[in-house]
Amino acid sequence: MQFSIDDVITKKTINLNVEGWKPLVIDYGLVQISKQSYLLWQIKNSDHLFNIPLSIVLQHHKGNYKEHFELALKKFREDLLVWIDDGLPEDYMKNYYKEFYGLLEI
Secondary structure: OOOOOOEEEEEEEEEOOOEEEOEEOOOEEEEEEEOEEEEEEEEEOOOOOOOEHHHHHHHHHHOOOHHHHHHHHHHHHHHHHHHOOOOOOOHHHHHHHHHHHHHHHH
């Protein structure tokens, strides 16, 4: 099943200044799938929708969504830079590069 940020229960927005990224606006909220709740989030004006079971955010970040976003974005930036160094060998890497490279501070 495909979701969009518009499917969440009560969409919220947060401004983030994450090291290595230009200032970002994140839209986020929760969605219920069967018995499991998921945190869906998206960088404003991007197409990619990130998702994670809410139970993981509660366990690892004590429900601190901002902390989760910051850590995920730091790791994602590291991955993007490695993929670039490797020549973007996979199509999904090229797609992420096209969508997010302009948001990175190099």
